[in-house]
Amino acid sequence: MATTSTQYDQLQRQASNLSPADRLPLDSPYEISNELYDALRKVLHDVGGQPDTPVPFTEKGEEDWEMNTYLTCECLGWRGVWNSEERRRRENDLGATQYFGLPYYARWITVAAKALVDRGLITTDELGQKIDEVRTRLERKRS
Amino acid sequence: MSTTHSHAPLEESPLTEFEVLELAVRELAIEKGLFSADDHRRFSEWAEARTYTVGSRMTARSWLDPAFKERLLSNGTETSKEVGVDWLQPTGQGTPSDYTFFYVLENTPKVHNVIVCTLCSCYPRPVLGMSPDWYRTPNYRRRMVRWPRQVLAEFGLHLPPDVEVRVHDSNQKSRFMVMPMRPEGTDGWNEDQLAAIVTRDCLIGVALPRADVTASQVPKQPKGRSGGKKR
Amino acid sequence: MKTMTPRFQVGDRVTVRDATTMFHTRTQGFTRGQTGTVVEHRPAWIVPEDEAFGIMENGRYTPFYVVRFKQTDLWPDYTGFEVDTLETECSEMWLEPAGKGKK
Structure with missing residues (x-):
């Protein structure tokens, strides 16, 4: 909640204090303050205005797996399995550690897999087996 | 692979x-x-062919053709077809991430536009291609809405106090492209020459086109003219 | 694309509702409770609150608006200049006439 800009800033500071590198010890505490709960449930992707330091703005073309991730996610949207807003919501659902910890397209492909499981289109064991099979095949191809 | x-x-x-x-x-x-x-193959062919040079082309044509510019500003989605981009492609309904509402933001002597998407990475892929890596970072998303002049300065762009910096936080179905002003020193240039100086960063709004900075090539000077001469 | 009669007109002063958001939003925290001016209408679309959860067929369509804010209103410690602005889009359910909401 952000009734005033000052309160909003306060919330932003609390939310940024949850970052993995510098955070309160969170180990399923018995009780937490309302302020901490507000910070914990802040919608993750809503980062506009959070203080941050200048960094180099780097250029990097898409790697093959990144472009393929974009294409796979778009094809799932094209054929009506999901939509892009659902993908973005599912990225928030990953939680702060994965949202900020995974590379950009790794967030996409992770939530695509989860969406297929949630819809009952694939099962987790089927996904795990496929991952192992693909890994073995690609490793053999590259060795 | 071998x-x-x-x-x-x-x-x-x-x-x-x-x-x-x-x-x-x-x-x-x-x-x-x-x-x-x-x-997957069809979408791939479409995606691989996207490039910001379409945005450069639209900008250059707008500088030369006021009627085109008017059409582009009043209906970006429809007018994109004139430079070969149909926002309904490749699926017939547009791309799932970009939809079909495209708006061009015209810079003026008093207004400088710049785009950001604080909530994810919304970007006009059909006319600008895939977004640059920095555009998608939380850092750019965090800072551009609140410290735009500092971020622009980091890109080398310093704007005077009487120019309104207008940040567009692309957060719903619209996709935006900035149309920069035609720089000095480009009198007599043709569309290809003009398009060559409109870089991707100009179309995002973190840079301005300059007669002496080209995206990919030095524009050839028209023979017998002094139009492109650096001052 | 559906045509709907918008509640707000270009030039209207509007305040973004300061409502609790659970799980997902397209209405940025920094706009909540802030007052700006409607500068353009946008085509009606399903609200992201429904779209994000895959509710498409029964999703709620509403008009969307481009709202322009003064940066010095959004950020009390804004380090730019008075003329600077920010535009973003809001679905109708997030807007109320300026002055009506808590601020």
Whole structure:
């Protein structure tokens, strides 16, 4: 909640204090303050205005797996399995550690897999087996 | 890829779990009939062909043709067809991430536009291609809405106090492109020459076109003219 | 694309509702409770609150608006200049006439 800009800033500071590198010890505490709960449930992707330091703005073309991730996610949207807003919501659902910890397209492909499981289109064991099979095949191809 | 090397050639990156996961998801989706390999190939062909030079072209043509510019500003989606971009492609309904509402933001002597998407990375792929890596970082998303002049300065762009910096936080279905002003020193240039100085960053709004800075090539000077001369 | 009669007109002063958001939003925290001016209408679309959860067929369509804010209103410690602005889009359910909401 952000009734005033000052309160909003306060919330932003609390939310940024949850970052993995510098955070309160969170180990399923018995009780937490309302302020901490507000910070914990802040919608993750809503980062506009959070203080941050200048960094180099780097250029990097898409790697093959990144472009393929974009294409796979778009094809799932094209054929009506999901939509892009659902993908973005599912990225928030990953939680702060994965949202900020995974590379950009790794967030996409992770939530695509989860969406297929949630819809009952694939099962987790089927996904795990496929991952192992693909890994073995690609490793053999590259060795 | 050749398999005769004892170790992978330099250009071949080591196998990553993301690559494995993507292929696993794609293969399962195709096996289950969620989409076809042909869908993936068609989307790939479309995506690989996207480039910001379409945005450069639209800008250059607008500088030369006021009627085109008026059409582009009043209906960006429709007018994109004149430079070969149909926002309904490649699916017939547009791309799932970009939809079909395209607006061009015209810079004036008093207003400088710049785009950001604080909530994700919304970007006009059909006319600008894939977004740059920095555009998608939380850092750019965090800071551009609140410290725009500082961020622009980091890109080398310093704007005077009487120019309104207008930040567009692209947060719903619209996609935006900035149309910069035609720089001095380009009198007599043709559309190709003008398009060559409109870089991708100009179309995002973090840079301004200059007669002496080109995206990919030095514009050829028209013979017998002094139009492109640097001052 | 559906045509709907918008509640707000270009030039209207509007305040973004300061409502609790659970799980997902397209209405940025920094706009909540802030007052700006409607500068353009946008085509009606399903609200992201429904779209994000895959509710498409029964999703709620509403008009969307481009709202322009003064940066010095959004950020009390804004380090730019008085003329600077920010535009973003809001679905109708997030807007109320300026002055009506808590601020």
